[in-house]
Amino acid sequence: MSExxxxxxxxxxxxxxxxxxxxxxxxxxxxxxxxxxxxVAPTTLTLDKPSDTLTxxxxxxxxxYSWTSSAPGVATVTMSSADPxxxxxxxxxxxxxxxxxxxxxxVGGRSASATSIVTVPVRNFIIVFGExxxxxxxxxxxxxxxxxxxxxxxxxxxxxxxxxxxPATLPSDTITxxxxxxxSDLVSKLSAxxxxxxxxxxxxxxxTGHVGALDIGQEHVADSNLTIGVxxxxxxxxxxxxxxxxKSAFLPNAIIFLFGCRCAWGTGSIAEQIHTxxxxxxxxxxxxxxxxxxxxxxxxxxxxxxxxxxxxxxNISGGDVWxxxxxxxxxxxxx
Amino acid sequence: xxxxxxxAVLPGVMxxxxxxxxxxxxxxxxxxRTTAPGPQTARRIVDEIGLVKGMPPxxxxxxxDPHALAIVELGKAAGPFLVAKLTDASPSQVAYLYSYAxxxxxxxxxxxxxxxxxxxxxxxSSKLPEKYGDYRDYVEFVHxxxxxxxxxxxxxxxxxxxxxxxxxxxxxxx
Numbered sequence: 001m002s003e004x005x006x007x008x009x010x011x012x013x014x015x016x017x018x019x020x021x022x023x024x025x026x027x028x029x030x031x032x033x034x035x036x037x038x039x040v041a042p043t044t045l046t047l048d049k050p051s052d053t054l055t056x057x058x059x060x061x062x063x064x065y066s067w068t069s070s071a072p073g074v075a076t077v078t079m080s081s082a083d084p085x086x087x088x089x090x091x092x093x094x095x096x097x098x099x100x101x102x103x104x105x106x107v108g109g110r111s112a113s114a115t116s117i118v119t120v121p122v123r124n125f126i127i128v129f130g131e132x133x134x135x136x137x138x139x140x141x142x143x144x145x146x147x148x149x150x151x152x153x154x155x156x157x158x159x160x161x162x163x164x165x166x167p168a169t170l171p172s173d174t175i176t177x178x179x180x181x182x183x184s185d186l187v188s189k190l191s192a193x194x195x196x197x198x199x200x201x202x203x204x205x206x207x208t209g210h211v212g213a214l215d216i217g218q219e220h221v222a223d224s225n226l227t228i229g230v231x232x233x234x235x236x237x238x239x240x241x242x243x244x245x246x247k248s249a250f251l252p253n254a255i256i257f258l259f260g261c262r263c264a265w266g267t268g269s270i271a272e273q274i275h276t277x278x279x280x281x282x283x284x285x286x287x288x289x290x291x292x293x294x295x296x297x298x299x300x301x302x303x304x305x306x307x308x309x310x311x312x313x314x315n316i317s318g319g320d321v322w323x324x325x326x327x328x329x330x331x332x333x334x335x
Numbered sequence: 336x337x338x339x340x341x342x343a344v345l346p347g348v349m350x351x352x353x354x355x356x357x358x359x360x361x362x363x364x365x366x367x368r369t370t371a372p373g374p375q376t377a378r379r380i381v382d383e384i385g386l387v388k389g390m391p392p393x394x395x396x397x398x399x400d401p402h403a404l405a406i407v408e409l410g411k412a413a414g415p416f417l418v419a420k421l422t423d424a425s426p427s428q429v430a431y432l433y434s435y436a437x438x439x440x441x442x443x444x445x446x447x448x449x450x451x452x453x454x455x456x457x458x459x460s461s462k463l464p465e466k467y468g469d470y471r472d473y474v475e476f477v478h479x480x481x482x483x484x485x486x487x488x489x490x491x492x493x494x495x496x497x498x499x500x501x502x503x504x505x506x507x508x509x
Contacts, residue, residue, distance in 0.1 A: 132469065136446050136454035137394035138439065139432060142469030203392040207399035220395025238396075261392060261431065290392075290431025311434060314471050326430045 038105035056103040063107035071099035093120040093172040123196040125175040130202025131218035147321040183240035190249040204260030212270035242277040258284040264333040275335035286333035289326030302330040381416035421487040457493035
């Protein structure tokens with residue numbers, strides 16, 4: 001955008017001649033004033049990272065830049081650098097929505113402006129945890145799945161994830177934690193749409209010659225396992241295949257992390273099944289053992305191997321808790 | 336753990352023993368022939384409990400380890416031999432939340448076979464202390480003096496009242 005003071009001078013002179021202005025003056029002096037203009041790049045921006053940069057260039061040197069956001073509640077803008085010929089500004093997301101970022105360039109009392117449309121996308125981070133397990137299974141974890149899920153929530157918000165591959169969160173992202181009892185429950189949570197990240201904490205297994213499963217519900221009841229394993233004729237339909245998961249609920253580059261026993265171990269793991277179904281990157285532990293819970297962040301982040309003391313630790317109630325494999329150094333495998 | 340690709344992994348150890356053991360016996364009942372293992376065969380299969388490498392994480396799911404499946408498919412014939420192992424605190428190959436002793440494996444398999452309404456004391460003679468509200472209550476109990484013996488007593492009474500040796504239906508699986 002630009003303005004031309006020469007045209008203004010002519011207009012003022014005309015007004016004066018017709019009595020709309022002040023005293024009649026001599027005719028205008030036709031001087032050529034260089035036009036002022038400013039450009040910004042990019043002109044549209046999808047803001048899917050903690051900060052991005054807009055660059056403005058004014059065509060006349062020596063001016064000053066100022067930046068504003070039409071919706072600071074969606075995206076903020078802060079000038080990060082300026083010199084006589086250009087300026088950079090940092091834009092940061094606040095909530096999902098659209099904001100027009102305007103840069104104004106001023107030289108000698110004249111100014112020009114340009115805009116960039118910034119879109120902060122809707123992204124849902126969904127953390128779910130399964131039922132704790134019955135006492136008679138010997139695998140009742142009480143509230144520990146919930147505690148591990150809450151710790152994950154805290155670490156996602158602080159952008160201190162326990163493993164590589166977990167996406168960074170933005171202030172504009174929505175992060176939820178909830179219990180699920182069935183595969184249908186999981187599908188219901190996914191129906192929020194725009195799922196950018198899914199994490200599961202719960203029981204799971206895989207074994208040689210079989211196919212893996214998420215044992216979401218603690219009872220052998222209908223729809224309680226996510227697996228391609230077929231149901232035994234005459235038995236309850238406990239197994240629901242990953243084809244029940246709605247691919248359309250996920251953003252194209254969504255990531256899934258499975259915190260459970262053998263989720264990516266062996267052949268036919270549940271991580272592989274979900275990847276095959278959804279075409280998304282799915283991570284799971286590929287350690288061969290079961291799981292334990294730990295209060296040690298280094299272990300929870302895969303920074304060391306499990307010790308016998310970790311395996312027999314009982315004081316793991318309350319506070320931050322991580323769910324890690326029973327043996328070795330916690331290691332994720334992705335499909 | 337799902338066994339959908341093969342309805343059941345053939346419990347090779349069991350089949351092998353059945354095929355070669357002279358102790359297996361047959362019964363003819365109303366024209367229906369059923370084969371059940373004799374006590375010595377059951378004992379030999381249960382004695383291989385230390386070969387079990389994994390257990391399903393969830394009650395009611397079919398065993399996926401062939402040795403565990405072989406024991407469960409013995410049904411109640413395995414009961415007395417499993418009860419005898421309840422006090423065996425030597426380590427097994429199974430670890431899921433805690434390191435399973437042989438006695439813990441025996442309890443898991445007994446539970447799978449009998450599906451008692453009260454656990455881990457099927458005769459309802461006692462209850463686990465509720466300190467943690469999860470598996471740690473069991474672990475602490477069996478590590479307490481006399482814990483495993485109390486379990487064994489409870490299961491002995493329960494099986495005596497149930498009547499050992501009757502076959503039970505195998506757990507359905509995926």
